[in-house]
Amino acid sequence: MLHLLLLPLLSILAIASPLESRAPKYNVTAMNAALSRGSGILGSYSKCSGSLCSWMSKIPDDTRLTDMSIPGTHDTASWNYTPLKQIEYLKYTNIIYPSPLYRCGKQSIFQQLQAGNRAFDLRLGVAPNGKDTVFFHSEALLDVNARFEDVLYGFWRFLDENPTETLLISVKDENSTFGSYTTLQQRMYDTLTSAQAQIYVNPAQSITSTTLSAVRGKMVILRRFNSPSAIGVDLTNGFADNNPDFSLTTSGGDKVYIEDLYEPSASIGLTPHVKVKVDATTTHIAAAASKSKGDGLYITYASSEVAAQLLVPQVMADGLVVPGVNVGLKTWLTSGKGKGLKKKGIIFTDFASDTSGLVEAIIA
Ligand SMILES: *[C@@H]1O[C@H](CO)[C@@H](O)[C@H](O)[C@H]1NC(C)=O
Numbered sequence: 001m002l003h004l005l006l007l008p009l010l011s012i013l014a015i016a017s018p019l020e021s022r023a024p025k026y027n028v029t030a031m032n033a034a035l036s037r038g039s040g041i042l043g044s045y046s047k048c049s050g051s052l053c054s055w056m057s058k059i060p061d062d063t064r065l066t067d068m069s070i071p072g073t074h075d076t077a078s079w080n081y082t083p084l085k086q087i088e089y090l091k092y093t094n095i096i097y098p099s100p101l102y103r104c105g106k107q108s109i110f111q112q113l114q115a116g117n118r119a120f121d122l123r124l125g126v127a128p129n130g131k132d133t134v135f136f137h138s139e140a141l142l143d144v145n146a147r148f149e150d151v152l153y154g155f156w157r158f159l160d161e162n163p164t165e166t167l168l169i170s171v172k173d174e175n176s177t178f179g180s181y182t183t184l185q186q187r188m189y190d191t192l193t194s195a196q197a198q199i200y201v202n203p204a205q206s207i208t209s210t211t212l213s214a215v216r217g218k219m220v221i222l223r224r225f226n227s228p229s230a231i232g233v234d235l236t237n238g239f240a241d242n243n244p245d246f247s248l249t250t251s252g253g254d255k256v257y258i259e260d261l262y263e264p265s266a267s268i269g270l271t272p273h274v275k276v277k278v279d280a281t282t283t284h285i286a287a288a289a290s291k292s293k294g295d296g297l298y299i300t301y302a303s304s305e306v307a308a309q310l311l312v313p314q315v316m317a318d319g320l321v322v323p324g325v326n327v328g329l330k331t332w333l334t335s336g337k338g339k340g341l342k343k344k345g346i347i348f349t350d351f352a353s354d355t356s357g358l359v360e361a362i363i364a
């Protein structure tokens with residue numbers, strides 16, 4: 001009798017068996033806890049929907065990462081740093097600059113992913129409890145609950161559901177006030193090499209010959225901290241400060257070309273500063289497209305601020321009455337000299353979501 005009942009069941013299992021290969025690669029209990037605790041930085045989870053969720057599915061497998069055009073968010077975790085949050089955290093940070101100086105976006109990480117961004121700029125520090133690794137932008141503690149590992153789980157969830165995509169994750173040791181840099185760096189390394197992380201993190205130290213097919217469904221680490229052991233693409237050796245055009249060599253032997261003029265200098269006012277920044281940004285993207293400085297990885301930060309003139313990141317990016325950097329960049333990409341350029345490299349923006357079509361123009 002039993003076998004008669006079992007037979008239909010078994011055939012259902014047989015039909016359902018392909019699903020097995022799509023079982024999550026993550027620990028479901030840990031995932032749910034991470035998405036909940038991490039929501040102050042990840043935002044609330046919803047499955048990516050829309051045409052940009054899998055834009056990399058249209059890129060051929062053998063394309064080198066360094067030959068792609070990849071939009072990203074600068075200071076990814078700062079989007080939720082509101083005046084209210086700053087006041088709530090005064091007990092940890094004391095008086096620091098006004099919150100708009102630290103805030104570089106307004107979309108949650110899940111929204112940033114849905115908008116097509118695939119490069120993320122994570123800056124970490126020791127939490128006030130001395131134990132956890134949480135997110136900082138300079139002096140600003142961005143969220144006291146969301147841990148580094150929680151945010152990684154959020155990215156892993158996205159990768160599981162969108163396995164054609166790859167993520168480039170820049171990881172920097174930003175603030176060790178509540179501990180020491182040595183412990184912070186060790187914990188960052190441990191988090192990136194945990195058993196769960198190893199399923200998703202590509203540990204390779206070189207990027208120049210990495211093809212997209214090798215890292216679909218995975219994350220590539222751009223390492224901006226001194227690690228106790230090698231992991232990811234090492235950007236620590238000569239990362240210049242506030243510089244429109246510099247290069248460095250990774251420990252894996254790659255050349256990396258970077259524009260990171262985050263505080264442009266110009267005569268007083270928004271327009272002159274925007275012009276200097278747009279020039280630095282577009283010049284570097286043009287160099288990336290033609291590899292005019294040499295073969296390698298090109299990273300362009302379209303983000304900027306001029307604190308002394310109250311030109312906070314949002315004002316530089318969005319403009320105020322007059323156009324900001326993002327409109328300048330989008331215009332260059334869609335109807336200026338940047339039109340039709342491929343292989344633009346990684347381009348990190350602030351507040352890209354305020355300029356519709358900017359992310360699409362970078363991917364194009
Ligand atoms: C899954 O994660 C939970 C919570 O972190 C943990 O207690 C449990 O041991 C994990 N299970 C496995 C199989 O690793």
Ligand SMILES: *[C@@H]1O[C@H](CO)[C@@H](O)[C@H](O)[C@H]1NC(C)=O
Binds near residue numbers: 094096139175176177
């Ligand atoms: C780290 O944050 C604390 C608290 O806001 C601040 O006092 C300190 O200056 C910050 N350090 C760095 C290097 O930004």
